[in-house]
Amino acid sequence: MSATLGATPTIVLVGHGMVGQRFLEALAERGLTATHRVVVLCEEPRPAYDRVALTSYFAGKTPEDLSMTDMEFIETHGIELFVGDPAETIDRESKKVTARSGQVFEYDILVLATGSFPFVPPVPGKDATGCFVYRTIEDLLAIEEYAKTAETGAVVGGGLLGLEAAGALKGLGLTSHIVEFAPRLMPVQVDDGGGAALLRTIQDMGLSVHTGVGTQEIVVDESGAVTGMKLSDGSELATDLVVFSAGVRPRDQLARDCGLTVGERGGITVDEQCRTVDDPHVFAIGECALASDGRVYGLVAPGYEQAETAAATIAADEAAFTGADLSTKLKLLGVDVASFGDAHGATADCLDVVYSDSRSGIYKKLVIGRDGELLGGILVGDADAYGTLKAFTGSVPPVSPESLVLPAGSGGGAQLGPSALPDDAIICSCHNVSKGAIRGAVTDHQCTTVPEVKKCTKAGTGCGSCVKVLGQLVTAELEAGGVVVDKGLCGCFSQTREELYEIVLALRINTYQDLLDRYGRDGAKGGDGCEICKPAVGSIIASLAPTIGASGYVLDGEQAALQDSNDHFLANLQKNGSYSVVPRIPGGEITPEGLIVIGEIARDFGLYTKITGGQRIDMFGARVEQLPVIWTRLVDAGFESGHAYGKSLRTVKSCVGQTWCRYGVQDSVRMAIDLELRYRGLRSPHKLKSAVSGCARECAEAQSKDFGVIATSNGWNLYVGGNGGATPRHADLLAQDLSDAELIRLIDRFLMFYIRTADRLERTSTWLERISGGLDHVRDVVVEDSLGICEELESLMADHVSHYADEWASTINDPEKLARFVSFVNAPDTPDPVVGFVPERGQIKPDLPLLSIGLRPADVLEGSAR
Numbered sequence: 001m002s003a004t005l006g007a008t009p010t011i012v013l014v015g016h017g018m019v020g021q022r023f024l025e026a027l028a029e030r031g032l033t034a035t036h037r038v039v040v041l042c043e044e045p046r047p048a049y050d051r052v053a054l055t056s057y058f059a060g061k062t063p064e065d066l067s068m069t070d071m072e073f074i075e076t077h078g079i080e081l082f083v084g085d086p087a088e089t090i091d092r093e094s095k096k097v098t099a100r101s102g103q104v105f106e107y108d109i110l111v112l113a114t115g116s117f118p119f120v121p122p123v124p125g126k127d128a129t130g131c132f133v134y135r136t137i138e139d140l141l142a143i144e145e146y147a148k149t150a151e152t153g154a155v156v157g158g159g160l161l162g163l164e165a166a167g168a169l170k171g172l173g174l175t176s177h178i179v180e181f182a183p184r185l186m187p188v189q190v191d192d193g194g195g196a197a198l199l200r201t202i203q204d205m206g207l208s209v210h211t212g213v214g215t216q217e218i219v220v221d222e223s224g225a226v227t228g229m230k231l232s233d234g235s236e237l238a239t240d241l242v243v244f245s246a247g248v249r250p251r252d253q254l255a256r257d258c259g260l261t262v263g264e265r266g267g268i269t270v271d272e273q274c275r276t277v278d279d280p281h282v283f284a285i286g287e288c289a290l291a292s293d294g295r296v297y298g299l300v301a302p303g304y305e306q307a308e309t310a311a312a313t314i315a316a317d318e319a320a321f322t323g324a325d326l327s328t329k330l331k332l333l334g335v336d337v338a339s340f341g342d343a344h345g346a347t348a349d350c351l352d353v354v355y356s357d358s359r360s361g362i363y364k365k366l367v368i369g370r371d372g373e374l375l376g377g378i379l380v381g382d383a384d385a386y387g388t389l390k391a392f393t394g395s396v397p398p399v400s401p402e403s404l405v406l407p408a409g410s411g412g413g414a415q416l417g418p419s420a421l422p423d424d425a426i427i428c429s430c431h432n433v434s435k436g437a438i439r440g441a442v443t444d445h446q447c448t449t450v451p452e453v454k455k456c457t458k459a460g461t462g463c464g465s466c467v468k469v470l471g472q473l474v475t476a477e478l479e480a481g482g483v484v485v486d487k488g489l490c491g492c493f494s495q496t497r498e499e500l501y502e503i504v505l506a507l508r509i510n511t512y513q514d515l516l517d518r519y520g521r522d523g524a525k526g527g528d529g530c531e532i533c534k535p536a537v538g539s540i541i542a543s544l545a546p547t548i549g550a551s552g553y554v555l556d557g558e559q560a561a562l563q564d565s566n567d568h569f570l571a572n573l574q575k576n577g578s579y580s581v582v583p584r585i586p587g588g589e590i591t592p593e594g595l596i597v598i599g600e601i602a603r604d605f606g607l608y609t610k611i612t613g614g615q616r617i618d619m620f621g622a623r624v625e626q627l628p629v630i631w632t633r634l635v636d637a638g639f640e641s642g643h644a645y646g647k648s649l650r651t652v653k654s655c656v657g658q659t660w661c662r663y664g665v666q667d668s669v670r671m672a673i674d675l676e677l678r679y680r681g682l683r684s685p686h687k688l689k690s691a692v693s694g695c696a697r698e699c700a701e702a703q704s705k706d707f708g709v710i711a712t713s714n715g716w717n718l719y720v721g722g723n724g725g726a727t728p729r730h731a732d733l734l735a736q737d738l739s740d741a742e743l744i745r746l747i748d749r750f751l752m753f754y755i756r757t758a759d760r761l762e763r764t765s766t767w768l769e770r771i772s773g774g775l776d777h778v779r780d781v782v783v784e785d786s787l788g789i790c791e792e793l794e795s796l797m798a799d800h801v802s803h804y805a806d807e808w809a810s811t812i813n814d815p816e817k818l819a820r821f822v823s824f825v826n827a828p829d830t831p832d833p834v835v836g837f838v839p840e841r842g843q844i845k846p847d848l849p850l851l852s853i854g855l856r857p858a859d860v861l862e863g864s865a866r
Contacts, residue, residue: 008035010037011038012109012111013113015114015286016081018052018304020048021068021069026311027077030312030315032311038080039105040082041097041099042083043084043085045084045138047069047074047083049066049067049068050067054137059171085103092258095108097110108281112255112268113288113307115251116248118248119244119249120244121244123215123218125217126218129220129223132243134161134243143169147241149240152174152175152239153176153239154229156243156246157246157247159180159187162245163178163202163333166207179210179215179229179237189378193354197362197380198363201380204703205728207333214231248298250287250288255268255284259278268289270283270289271292274291286306286307289306291322293323297326299328301324302325304430304462305321305324309321325340333728336382336386337380340389343367343377350368351368353366353368353401363378363380364380365379366401373396390429391425391435423436424436427469430462433457433458437459438470439473441453443477443481448483449474490530491523492521497540497758498758498759508547509548511558516533547799554567554807555570555817569645570808581607581622581634582617582619582642584643585616586652587673588616588669594637597637607844608621614650625823628811628821640680641806648681648682649684651689653692655668656668656669661694663694664694665694666694666712668692668693668700672690681804682800684755685755686761692710695710701724703722704723705731706720714737715736716739718734718738718746718750719731720750732768734746734783751797752794756793
């Protein structure tokens, strides 16, 4: 078919990525969607999505979560979006675009936003089965599927996407390698010092890094599938899967084919208005464009600026794109990496101010001009100051450069907040939003929250690196205007969780209702509370139970109504309504008799069994009425609750240590057992995980835990604030070469200080980054006793240890407590009929179709027989 050019002028957009979507929004903001027909030809099978956050797919986000396209916006503005139908030819003489489907669109204005394509080095075997690129959601889906049958993966390229790809492969369970031709990782963003800090941290995470070598050949087997790589240094690397992430090239073939000028190294040549130099009716924006300054920009922020420039030009407004800030802040494999301004010190006569802590993987460099002007910098491992430092670039900061890189608590560090920035400082580079504009959103547009300011200014809606500074500015502006900023836990309490903890401890308040009636907001007193504060207060009361005179059993009286779903039945609720049972196996050590008991229980109750990552055995598929019976058999055999269901200590993993391993220098198993038995049942703001490694080889992965212990020849090193989950974080060294007693004393203090000061559902990793002063403040408090509270922290922990009681044993010995373990209160002997299972690999799995239609198993059987 052919779309006939009528009275309404037509804008055809070729490409619908992040920049293309921003162009559509810019058209709408200028009213052009009301005066023009807008046609969008999108090559991918889905509309624009957040390619910057692509790797978050492997952390649980769905393609729908990544979508940046509000279909209501598309429909409201009458935009004609053709998904999976890219442009194939352009006839500039007749001003027509032909799509793959055969549709022909006439245009008045044509905008090319075709982006870039991955560069794959021309090496033998590059097209073999098992070779992938890392660019689209479809690429990720293909990698995910192929990885199911692979054991080892290698990524060609150690830049941003390469590191993300390597992390994704590791997350998929593959042994992961990174091959980078440059002498360091992320060679564009960081210097040798930053690359060294990044390399150490990434290697500590278990990834193998090969720098200074190139890929010479992909080795394949007889079927054409990848089996390895040959490198330029003569070595070979065995691998089942290869991901090419060696950079990108502008997608300019459409432009070449229709006679538009492109750069020597690619990119459609445009002027300052993003109009092609050959044709005033054709624009190019984003990664396919060679800007007027001779650069192709691969970051999203310059692409957004180009999109806005093109839209403004089409609307006959004055606008120009003459270049952009290449500053960037990233979190790669849980490591903060940022660079801004003249990061590599290319300016004549500039000086470097460097702080490096190889032990903690932190590297900070500021580039300073002779007159004290901040020219740029590199931050690895700690980029909290990025937003402020970037905004000061091009000016002389009000404090010395040395104080800006030294850590807080070192005697020279300065906490220079965003309030010190001038109003013209750019806070959000993606959308070019200044501090003054953010202040104006609060004072002139009555915005009172970060989401409202985001909607008003677009700040923080791009890469997200400015959100922390944005929040600080909004709070500061509100407080400066006399507005009391509500930092309360929820609509029931005006106090924070930390403040409620102090109230409960100081006044020995041991019920939720008493706390709500005395300290709740006026409208909440006497009420039932909400789903935010009830479990939060329940956790506080449970963690302080022996000290404040409350019951330590979480299902006693009022406490039962405060618990989250898992705590209601002291087991983990699964997707089909059944529960899993995880007995405690301290340190991962178990006798053959214990294994037999667990096996017999799983067999007798038909449970699915799996070894967990915390060195325990999980039994899935128990009905609620079966839980006490299963617990009774476990308790009789010497087991107890593993608290897999609670916001409490989960496990303390261990390697075999010096008892068996020839590298071990301490008895890691004995220490892991001691720690797990000491902290079992300790309720906290979020779950706690730990591990003990018997030597520096770190087989127990202690540095990815909330508190981790690594043996040394002189004792133990204690690491805190690690996380190996959706947002990985390398733990920080708190103290080293500790004796057994010193280690336990510091862990006691650290855990109770965390429980005392953390927000609800805040892991130690997030808490350590949020709390004022960070690690140095925590070290001052728990090691040096700077606040004089260590004796109290130790006393609180001693109360917990001395009053611990197993929740499973407490339940099975009390008939009243057993009464809750039924599927139906009015029919206690009737099991839930929709909890069904089907066989798989010699075990069971949930029968989800049965669950979705709500039929009893008998109904399904009868239906299948008809």
